[in-house]
Amino acid sequence: MAEQGLKYTESHEWAKIEGNIATIGLTDFAIEHLGDIVYLELPEAGDDVTAGTAFGTVESVKAASDLNSPLSGKVTEINEELPDNLETLQNSPFAGGWLVKIELSDASEASKLMDCDVYEEYLKNQD
Amino acid sequence: MKRTVFYDKHIALGGKIVDFSGWEMPIQYPAGIVKEHLATRRNAGLFDVSHMGRFIISGAGALDFLQYTLSNNAAALEVGQAQYTIIPTASGSAIDDAYLYRPSEDEFLLVVNASNLDKDWTYLNSFAANYDVQLLNRSTEVAMIALQGPESEAILNGLIEKGKLPADGRNNISQITISNVDIFISRTGYTGEPVCFELFIENAGACAIWDALIEAGAEPVGLGARDTLRLEGSLPLYGHEMGDDIDGNEMPLYACPLAKFAVSFDEVKGDFIGKEALQKQANAIAEYKDGNFSNKAIVPRTIKTIKLIDKGIARAGSKVFAGDKEVGYITSGTMVPYWIIEGELPDVTFTDKTGNRAIGLALIDCELNKDSDITVQVRNKQIKAQIVINNLKGRKPPVALPVV
Missing domain, CATH: 3.30.1360.120 (Probable tRNA modification gtpase trme; domain 1)
Incomplete structure (x- = not known):
């Protein structure tokens, strides 16, 4: 189940916006569909990210998937321990499994993202 | 379905x-x-x-039929044994790889890949009229x-x-x-x-x-x-390490190291489809072992087992480089888990700890070896990799040991 209060992308990332900072993660739907996650590649603090483009990669045994940034800005912090503790990503995608924090360059982009209810409706049309 | x-x-x-x-x-x-x-x-x-195919081949001419259409020496099979074998093309590639079992003197069981079942069945039947043989698809x-x-x-x-x-x-x-x-x-x-x-x-x-x-x-x-x-066991999969390559060209069977266990030039076997081409490939591969690559046009690239040194995962289709030169591609690759095991065979103990590592098989220039510096292109990065003998030691019972 997706969480209220977060913003969602069609590629199953979530963003928690607090002031000018957004925490980014992957939804439980994405985690379940990826299967066993075996590798995670995150950007570095200071990297610029752009809404709708890849900022990292998550890989299961079967395939590699891009992590797309919901919003544009500069990475201020990454969840450094996560790539070596992938079970945290699998077990707790909305909390301990957060990926990066970014300082937003254009807060208005948030209006293009889905609210929780819209995202849950969107999931009904996914396999 | x-x-x-x-x-x-x-x-x-x-x-x-x-x-x-x-x-x-x-x-x-x-x-x-x-x-x-x-x-x-x-x-x-x-x-x-x-889902795999199971064909029964029986009759007084079954052995002769199998000797001509398959690559291994079916006569070497005693009743109660099985062997790895190939259905070769006349040009020395593989129509399929298969396992041949001999449950009784004049009855054989051939197990083929699901993806090739119809093709194999049609192909094998096209030779059946020449022999006193009955083919039965019991899949x-x-x-x-x-x-x-x-x-x-x-x-x-x-x-x-x-x-x-x-x-x-x-x-x-x-x-x-x-x-x-x-x-x-x-x-x-x-x-x-x-x-x-x-x-x-x-x-x-x-x-x-x-x-x-x-x-x-x-x-x-x-x-x-x-x-x-x-x-992890470096076993080939038809369509990846055998059959057609990524460009749709026939791979010479001997590009795959397991081929030498599946092809027999024994006198008893006599002539068989693809024999001439396969003999040339076998000779070229034998020369490679001595460092002689003068006939490398015959089997230009061979399947090698690799492991990744840098972080990242090689996937089927990823390009492989030696320096600036593209030398081939990954035929199969992913991240594979393993148990951390203590002791030596046969007295080994499994710990409760596991690890994982990115490994693969690659079709690359036959001259490359474990000392070659190779990289795999993963997205836009060159990831350091190494040619290894194996990623798993599975010869000695009771446990297959990971090579890490």
Whole structure:
């Protein structure tokens, strides 16, 4: 189940916006569909990210998937321990499994993202 | 879409069903690919492989027929044995790779890949008129399951009512009875496990055997882990390490290191399809061993086992470089888990710790070796990799040891 209060992308990332900072993660739907996650590649603090483009990669045994940034800005912090503790990503995608924090360059982009209810409706049309 | 006799079992076990060569097969069960892989290495994995093709070849001319259409020496098979073999093309590539079993003097069982079943059947039948031979496609009447891993033997011994397991050593076959069901069983498999069995069961009794094996502790394993297990064991998959390459050109069979175990130039065998081309390839490969690459045009690239040194995962299709030069591509690759094991065979102890590593098979320039500096292009980065002898040691029972 997706969480209220977060913003969602069609590629199953979530963003928690607090002031000018957004925490980014992957939804439980994405985690379940990826299967066993075996590798995670995150950007570095200071990297610029752009809404709708890849900022990292998550890989299961079967395939590699891009992590797309919901919003544009500069990475201020990454969840450094996560790539070596992938079970945290699998077990707790909305909390301990957060990926990066970014300082937003254009807060208005948030209006293009889905609210929780819209995202849950969107999931009904996914396999 | 076709279903094996075990379809309802897969659903009941929570299997995630995918289309595999027209079959509805479980890619994984709720445990997931990683846990299923690890369960096979430590305990015993149970695989439904009934989607594969099973042809019975019988009659006074069966042996001659097989000697001409297959690459290995079928006459070397005693009753009660099996061998790896290839259905070669005239030009020395593979139509399919297969396993040939000899349950009785004039009757053979040929097991072929699901994806090639129709092609193989049509092809083999086109030669049948020249021999006193009967071909029977029993694929949908006889079920096939694999039981692989160190606990497999104890599980089977606990269930056997009549008969004995095949003699120790790969490729032996026998007849056993479990739950009043007759089973044709072989010490064969596609996981790299030294303790391995494949069971052939008439459909009517097949589900009872499946249930008995699960009840006795075997873990159901889907096609996902079947692929990671065979990759860790450097076993070829038709369409990746054999058959056509990524550009759609025929791969010479000897590009695959296992070919030398599947091709025989024995006098007894006589002429066979592809013999001339395969002999040239075998000669070229023998020269490579001595560092002589003057005939490298014959088998320009060979399949090598690799591991990644830098972080990242190589995938099928990733380009491989030596310096600036593109030297080939990854034919199969992913991240594969392993148990951390202490001690030496046969007295090894599994810890509760696991790791994983990115490994692969690559079709690359035949001159490259373990000292070559190679990289794999993953997205836009060059990831350092190394050619290795193997990623798994699976010769000595009872446990296959990961090479890390």
